[in-house]
Amino acid sequence: MTRSIRPDAVLVQAVIAGALSFAHLHDLASAAGQTGWKAWAYPISVDLLLVAAWRRLRSDGPSRLAWCWFLIALVASLGANVATAGLLDLNEVPAWLRILVAAWPALAFMGGTLLAHSPTAQDRVPDPPAPAAPETAPQIPEPATTAPAPEPEPTEIPAAEETPALPVADSAPSVPAALVDHARKVADDHQARTGSPIDTDTLRARLGVPPQLADAIAAQLA
Structure with a gap:
């Protein structure tokens, strides 16, 4: 299957513009003293530098180097077109x-070398990613160990001091004779009323004396 060849207006326009620019550069180089094949080489050098810079911009993205040499080649091409438009006596x-035209080959060679051999974005080796910091497990505080309480030192119990023996009280306290006489009257009255001898508790209650004293009185009344 064959494809029909159709003329492209943009391509035709590019060929015409390139031919005119090529002729203007040739005429300017020839007028500046570059005769023969050298005059034909100047347009090729300018256009190649322009294409190389533009291709670098398209492939590697905007950069100062590519923009610099693109503008230099563009100024050289536009300058030749304007200079040969009748504004300059050839x-x-x-x-x-003449100095600029003679210095152009060295300038174009340097520009082409820098564009061809400078590293592109694809050639640059990306820096290795920084290693991620290892995740540290949260530190669990260790349980505080309480020191065992010190054992109390045995305290020496001082020997109990011997307390002096209390004098043994007499088992039967002395009872006044008057109290004995009164107790006898009470006992006689109780026997007369009740017909039975009085007991110790009743005697103590009637006399209002302590139990020990009441026992001593009862012993003397018996």
């Missing part, structure tokens, strides 16, 4: 223009 080319 029969009397100024000295500064």
